[in-house]
Amino acid sequence: MSDEKVYRYISVFEKAGEAHVKDLPFVNQPTLQVLHEIFAAADDDPMYDEYPIDARIAQRLAPLVQEPFDLERFEYFLSCDGEA
DSSP: OOGGGEEEEEEEEETTTOOEEEEEEOSSOOOHHHHHHHHTOOTTOOOOSOEEEOHHHHHHHGGGSSSOOOTTTEEEEEEEEEOO
16 A cells, blocks of 8 residues: 555544444545654554554544544544545
């Protein structure tokens, strides 16, 4: 999967029941370099896996999404799919 054909978004799950609630798209897709910095990932990590979003990461991602994070009610993960 090359980076041009990758769609990254934030998956939202219930904390209690762990059911998938929705996906949050980015206002603009962040570059892989920006995500490496935010998630403190290795430069050679393609970031195709699910990455948990904690309070520190949520604060850095907040300007990139249109909804506020509610870490009390939900769990958030950076997700990745091939572009549709």
